[in-house]
Amino acid sequence: MASPTQQLPPGWTAEWDAGSGQYFFIDTTTGARQWEPPTITGSVEPPMGVGAGAPHAKSRRQYAAGQTQAYYGAPDAMPEQNFGPPQPPMQAGGQPQFFSPAQAQMQPQQAQQGYYQDPSQMNQMADQFSQMGMGGQKGFQLYTANLLTSPPDPRELSIPPPEIRLPPNASVTPSLTANADPSYQRCTINAVPTTSSLLAKSKMPFALVLTPYRTLNEGEEPVPVVTDTVIARCRRCRTYINPYVQFIDGGNRWRCCMCNMSNEVPQMFDWDQVRNQPGDRWSRAELNHSVVEFVAPTEYMVRPPQPAVYVFLIDVSHQAVQSGMVATATRTILENLDRIPDENGRTKIALICYDTSLYFFSMPPGSSESSMLVVSDVEDVFLPKPTDLCVNLAESRESLTNLLGRINDMFKDNSIIGSALGPALQAGFKLMSPIGGKITVLSSSLPSLGAGALKNREDPKILGTTKESGLLQAASTFYKTFAIECSRAQVSVDMFLFSQSYQDVASLACLPHYTSGQTYYYPGFNASRSEDALKFGHEFGSVLAMPIMLEAVMRVRATRGLRMSSFHGNFFVRSTDLLAMPAVPQDQSYAIEIQIEETVTSPFVVLQTAILHTTCYGERRIRVVTLALPTTTSLSEVFASADQVALATYFSNKAVERSLTHKLEDARDMLFKNLVDILLAYKSSMTAGGAGAMGQLAISENMKMLPVLILGLLKNVGIRQSAQIPPDIRAYAQALLTSLPSQLLIPYIYPTFYSLHNMPEEAGTVGPEGIVLPPPLPLTSERLERHGLFLIEDGQTIFLWVGRDAVPQLIMDVFDLPNYDALRGGKYTLPHLENPMNERVNAIVAKTRALRRGPYYSHLYVVKEDGEPALRLWALSALIQDRLDVLPSYQQFIGSLKDKVHGNGGY
Incomplete structure (x- = not known):
């Protein structure tokens, strides 16, 4: 895609959007964003090192040279990496005197020593930033879009959220990383109403969306680590020092940004322990970065840091062996033994197989042999041996390797049908509860005996009725009760479920839900299909190699007047606001609702997430994520600051919660009602009535993709109105x-x-920056062509749609087949051929898979236009702007919203 080559007029800047491979343009005076360039005359090059299709490239603010120089000072006066003078100016008595950037403006004599150039330059900087919408001098500029005439543009979703515009000098350092990157922590609104009544009037939800442990793509900066164990915290509210505190009393004390408490600066805060000399306060990571990790001193430990412990529970019943699950699972563990985190040689591992009995394996250290111990009494589970069942990975590597190579052969003729999953879980718990760690369950059938036994409750007659939500709730109290026991003992559970028939995913997913694990589901798994074996092997291997965070607790603190009111995600709420997470996987998200309890008087609020955890390498750490947001008394700023991606994430959590506590129909009604309420609030507060009002459906420009995202939620298999969705498929979708x-x-x-x-x-x-992706299309079958080849992808599945009139040369180039008739539909592995078209399609498929954070590996399906009806319908259901069964098209949905907003009834 050609990039713009013109010179932008004054007051405009361009930013490269890696997701769509295009520029978008920003009016720096008003903050307005658009895809089309303004009137222009000269040339602009892409930002250095940024190209189309860069995987999750972080959007960085691009400043003109003069602005950068004014911000950091002249290059010869101050290097970029130095945020302050080597030594602070001295006050009477020989004590160092500290000035934050805010205070530096008031101290021209000190500014000359290298912190900033002079006060006039500082004022110039503040003016430039306020023009860019960062200084807080100008509010969020509200632009209204008419949903009736603004069809969804997929590129809108890759634009960064509305910029957070804090007051000048809100941060004590001029760091561009002082506020949280949206991939770690984002808010549904980027301007916080000062009163609960103003928030209620807007009908906007106020919630925080967290992914505190996200994976780092190549080229992304790792989270800075403070290793000197000097941790400054507020004495009253226990907030960690961050870029938004104030230094007072000549730098000897700091004022908390949450509760305004005055605290002493720790004695060693300004000492460089590595060089054993006075340090530069302003270069400390916690004053420059919104995401930072502290190495915790001993007072943060109840016990010495635990080693990482992995217990694998492997179903070896007849069905599990025949499907190839056992062979694939043991081979994957064997191939990934070197990837399991074990830098310090402390990692422990255990294997327990089960059908209607339990099979333990003793692996004495230093021996290459192992012995199997069988426990057939599953009513009263016990460990058959006190030692050598959970062994050190390094010390017992040889016997473990031999055992993994033999397990499938041991059970290859197993004809036992049945599953004692509950007793196997109890055995794994007994084995690891003194330490804690992760239980990984691989199950191919419905648990049928012992604790946690389940019955097949799948009933096609109640699908699509008000009783269907009962199938999405746990059928046995065992799984929630056991999960809470696990949480207390710092044990997390991951479920890998492989089913040829009903497996009650809703009940089994309780374990990961309350122990901060994850559920993975492989319906109809058969390892004889290479695609199935490859998907499971890739995902299971990624989970094994994941650097998990152990025995974690998380708490979110906020400025006085705000309170965390509700929590969504995989954890157990131990007290009113303390979330227990025995093992935190990467790329797991959480949503937290916030209430405004009393009028907020500060010009900005701060939300800080702190997670105390043990790394899988045996080090106790605290990860702190800080987000500052301006406050406002203006309803228009609340709307103009809304983050539609965070809103959709929040609503997906709320819809699943409502479907479980009430009914699926209630969840759908809630989504539609909330959207109508937002549109009504916007109409009544932000638009002028009149003859033309009935001809539009108004929403702020930054939220115009929200209706289509809500429609996507309504059509997602986790929420969708349908009598055809199996309960296991729906329960897994809700877990996602x-x-x-x-x-x-x-x-x-x-x-x-x-x-x-x-x-x-x-x-x-x-x-x-890697493979360039094509421009995304709106999700409607109107874009399908009978001679075309299309890709549809949702992060879990990739469809290649092939039109019935596709020319033989296209089929030959991509699939190495003579014509369309020779092509088969279904799960597929693309061949690698030496022609440009095949190489490009393979590259786009690979890039699409790589773009998605987390361990998921998408199945690829070839869908022929006149092929298998069920597969065609599945692929077409992803085109959510079309009508689907009883669910409306996007145009019908917008029409229903318009009728509701203008008082004519509706959908």
Whole structure:
């Protein structure tokens, strides 16, 4: 896709959007964003090192050279990496005197020593920033879009959220990383109403969306680590020092940004322990970065840091062996033993197999042999041996390797049908509860005996009725009760479920839900299909290699007047606001609702998440994520600051919660009602009535994709109105809706749609930052062509749609087949051929998989236009702007919203 080559007029800047491979343009005076360039005359090059299709490239603010110089000072006076003078000016008595950047403006004599150039330059900087919408001098500029004449543009979803515009000098350092990146922590509104009545009037939800442990893509900065164990915290509210505190009393004390308490600066705060000399306060990571990790001193430990412990519970019943699950699972563990985190040689591992009995394996250290111990009494579970069942990975590597190579052969002729999963869980718990760690369950059938036994409750007659939500709730109290026991003992559970028939995912997913684990589901798994074995092997291997965070507790603090009121995600709420997470996987998301309890008087509020945890390498740490947001008394600023991606993430959590506490129909009604309420509030407060009012459906420009995202949620299998969705499929979809980070959730509810047969020349080729992706299309079958090749993807599944009139040369180039008739539909592995079209399609498929954070590996399905009806319907259901069964098209949905907003009834 060609990039703009013109010179922008004054007051405009361009930013490269890696997701769509295009520029978007920002009016720096008003903050307005648009895809089309303003009137221009000269040339602009892409930002250095940024190309189309860069995976999750962080959008960085691009400043003109003069602005950068004014911000940091002249290059010769102050290097970029130095945020302050080597030594602070001295006050009477020989004590150092500290000035934050805010205070530095008031101290021209000290500014000359290298912190800033002079007060006039500081004022110039503040003026430039306020013009860019960062200084807080100008509020959020509200632009209204008419949903009736503004069809969804998928590129809108890759634009960063509305910029957070804090007052001048809110941060004590001029760091551009002082506020949280949206991929770690984002808010549904980026301007916080000062009163609960103003928030209620807007009808906007106020919630925080967290992904505190996200994966880092290549080239992304790792989270800075403070290793000197000097941790400054407020004495009253226990907030960690951050870029938004104030230094007072000549730098000897700091004022908390949450409760205004005055605290002493720790004695060693200004000492460089590595060099054993006075340090530079202003370069400390916690004053420059919104996301920072502290190495915790001993007072943060109840016990010495635990080693990482992995217990694998492997179903070896007849069905599990025949499907190839046992062979694939043991081979994957064997191939990934070197990837399991074990830098310090402390990691422990245990294997327990089960059918209607339990099979333990003793692996004495230093021996290459192992012995199997059988426990057939599953009513009163006990460990058959006190030692050598949970062994050190390094010390027992040889016997473990031999055992993994033999397990499938041991049980290859097993004819036992039945599953004692509950007793196996109890055995794994007994084995690891003194330490804690992760239980990984691999199950191929419905638990049938012992604790936690379940019955097949799948009943096609109640699908699509008001009773269906009962199938989405746990059928046995065992799983929630056991999960809470696990949480207390710092044990987390991951479930890998492989079913040929009903498995009651809703009940089994309780374990990961309350122990901060994750559920993975493989319906109809058969390892003889290479696609099935590859998907499971890739995902299971990624989970094994994941650097998990152990025995974690998380708490979110906020400025006085705000309170965390409700929590969504995989954890157990131990007290009113303390979340217990025995093992935190990467790329898991959480949503937290916030209430305004009393009038907020400060010009900005601060929300801080702190997670105390043990790394899987045996180090106790605290990860702190800080987000500052301006306050406002203006309703228009609340609307103009809304983050539609965070809103969709929040609503997905709320919809699943409502479907479980009430009915699926109630969840759908709630989503529609909330959207109508927002549109009504916007209409009554932000638009002028009159003859033309009935001809529009108004919403702020930054929220115009929210209706189509809500429609995507209404059509997602986790929420959708249908009598055809099996309860296991629906329960798994709901588990994804409440745990996926926004970067994965948005394509899951609003899939990506590309045309491949006529894509731009550079699509599928290597650009400066990797593979260039085609431009995304709106999700409607109107874009399908009978001679075309299209890709539809939702982060879990990739469809290649092939039109019935596709020319033989296209089929030959992509699939190595003579014509359309020779092509088969279904799960598929694309061949690698030496022709440009095949290479480009393979590159786009690979890049699409790599773009999605987390361990998921999408199945690829070939869908022929006149092929298997069920597969066609599945692929077409991803085109959510079309009508689907009883669910409306986007145009009908917008029409229903318009009728409701203008008082004419509706959907």
